[in-house]
Amino acid sequence: MDAHKILAATLGAGFILPESSAEFRFAQNAIGRSRRIIAAIYWDLNAMWHLQQAWEDDSSEHECEQYESQRRTIQGFLDQSVYHRYTHIFQDAEFYPLFDRVKYFLLEHGWALFAMCAQSEAFRAACLNPEILVWDEVRKLITANKRSIEIFVRSRQLDWATPLLSYGIFGLKDIMSAVQPSLEIGKEHVHHLIQTSEGYLKRPIHAGKAQTNINVALFKPTRKSQMHPYMRPPKPGPCMKCLCKRKCPCHNLGGFPDCQKCRCPQACNCKKPLWLTCFVCGATERCECRAGSMAGDLVELIEYPVRGTGVRALANIKAGAVLGEYVGEVIPPRRQCDDDIYALFQTGVFGMLQMKETDPTPIGTTSSAHIGNWTRYINHHCEPNCQFVSVVVGDRVTTIVEALQDIAIFEEITLHYGPNYWRSRFCQCGSSKCCQPPPKQNNQADQWD
Ligand SMILES: C[S@@+](CC[C@H](N)C(=O)[O-])C[C@H]1O[C@@H](n2cnc3c(N)ncnc32)[C@H](O)[C@@H]1O
Numbered sequence: 351m352d353a354h355k356i357l358a359a360t361l362g363a364g365f366i367l368p369e370s371s372a373e374f375r376f377a378q379n380a381i382g383r384s385r386r387i388i389a390a391i392y393w394d395l396n397a398m399w400h401l402q403q404a405w406e407d408d409s410s411e412h413e414c415e416q417y418e419s420q421r422r423t424i425q426g427f428l429d430q431s432v433y434h435r436y437t438h439i440f441q442d443a444e445f446y447p448l449f450d451r452v453k454y455f456l457l458e459h460g461w462a463l464f465a466m467c468a469q470s471e472a473f474r475a476a477c478l479n480p481e482i483l484v485w486d487e488v489r490k491l492i493t494a495n496k497r498s499i500e501i502f503v504r505s506r507q508l509d510w511a512t513p514l515l516s517y518g519i520f521g522l523k524d525i526m527s528a529v530q531p532s533l534e535i536g537k538e539h540v541h542h543l544i545q546t547s548e549g550y551l552k553r554p555i556h557a558g559k560a561q562t563n564i565n566v567a568l569f570k571p572t573r574k575s576q577m578h579p580y581m582r583p584p585k586p587g588p589c590m591k592c593l594c595k596r597k598c599p600c601h602n603l604g605g606f607p608d609c610q611k612c613r614c615p616q617a618c619n620c621k622k623p624l625w626l627t628c629f630v631c632g633a634t635e636r637c638e639c640r641a642g643s644m645a646g647d648l649v650e651l652i653e654y655p656v657r658g659t660g661v662r663a664l665a666n667i668k669a670g671a672v673l674g675e676y677v678g679e680v681i682p683p684r685r686q687c688d689d690d691i692y693a694l695f696q697t698g699v700f701g702m703l704q705m706k707e708t709d710p711t712p713i714g715t716t717s718s719a720h721i722g723n724w725t726r727y728i729n730h731h732c733e734p735n736c737q738f739v740s741v742v743v744g745d746r747v748t749t750i751v752e753a754l755q756d757i758a759i760f761e762e763i764t765l766h767y768g769p770n771y772w773r774s775r776f777c778q779c780g781s782s783k784c785c786q787p788p789p790k791q792n793n794q795a796d797q798w799d
Pocket residue numbers: 656657658659660691692726727728729730731776777778779
């Protein structure tokens with residue numbers, strides 16, 4: 351039974367499966383669930399990476415315990431799978447689906463991918479999920495994204511091989527060949543690896559130089575006298591609330607909006623400076639928000655035809671989520687910026703944020719040509735699923751990438767670079783609303799020449 355075939359039947363001219371029919375809903379449900387399971391697999395693998403790092407650094411007792419408990423569960427699951435695979439016990443798939451699923455998964459992909467996926471709780475649960483239609487869709491998604499999963503696991507140095515090594519003494523050839531190193535990634539940063547369409551990996555290079563990943567913007571002046579006026583914290587001045595030019599009876603400090611902690615409109619005693627507000631979730635306390643870093647963890651760099659390196663989501667992202675911060679070398683407005691590929695011009699007025707190309711007040715340029723993070727690889731689309739948003743964090747104006755709509759796993763993440771970017775080049779987004787499509791090839795004219 352194939353969920354896609356069931357759904358396709360509804361589109362067929364001859365036979366229409368009513369949308370209210372049980373089969374239709376069953377198939378649709380299976381596809382939706384399988385996509386949630388594959389997203390959970392990437393999420394789990396990423397979480398295992400963080401736990402493994404905590405365990406290696408011995409940084410938190412709780413995380414070390416969690417990691418060790420996960421390792422025991424994974425070993426148990428692999429032991430069970432090896433046992434069923436080689437002893438041919440419990441072959442009755444009807445009563446024990448794991449055997450059948452493991453057998454066919456191993457025939458298709460081998461032990462390495464199986465042990466990698468087994469690091470994920472969602473995968474282990476899916477193997478035992480008695481609904482064959484859901485498992486079938488999960489298996490298809492794993493097959494289509496096999497290389498992506500392998501690179502995800504290997505680039506994070508997840509220890510997937512150790513649980514298999516204990517079987518060396520039994521001389522099980524399939525297992526022994528699986529644990530041989532095949533794809534040498536080394537200790538490259540996960541955002542230094544681009545998957546090409548030919549199936550190999552390459553490092554990002556621009557103008558003959560390797561591009562380096564950093565996690566913060568590089569320019570943050572410490573001496574206030576060196577700061578650009580728009581990067582300085584505002585001085586008390588005209589009231590932001592009623593915009594009167596005098597010192598106003600509302601006592602609101604000019605330049606500051608209402609207190610972020612108690613929301614009082616007056617200069618208040620809570621002593622909570624505005625710049626401690628988390629720009630990801632808006633919390634004024636120390637927050638647990640990890641959305642920014644997690645989104646960066648759950649993306650991969652892929653080479654797309656014509657447009658070059660782009661970013662693919664490895665999670666289902668909700669509209670409004672903050673995916674990351676656009677960082678790079680910050681160049682003050684006076685200095686010449688010779689990067690016309692990755693440069694992001696920021697204009698606006700501190701405290702009254704704007705990000706319009708027509709706005710005359712330049713704040714600076716962020717150039718990520720040589721140093722930056724994964725957000726620099728987001729390609730342009732005339733109907734994008736993300737947008738740049740300029741925000742103020744403390745004394746710094748920065749740009750975040752925010753999801754404009756829900757983004758499904760494996761979808762390309764795109765932004766609008768602004769119409770100025772495409773004045774001297776053609777856009778290849780393929781949208782019917784494209785601002786600068788390439789000229790159409792006139793094949794007929796060629797024939798007459
Ligand atoms: C900020 S970079 C994005 C990452 C880039 N693809 C790379 O390989 O490093 C912008 C460049 O990507 C390419 N690009 C991005 N979106 C494009 C589009 N819709 N059409 C054509 N080229 C695009 C163009 O070469 C553009 O100058």
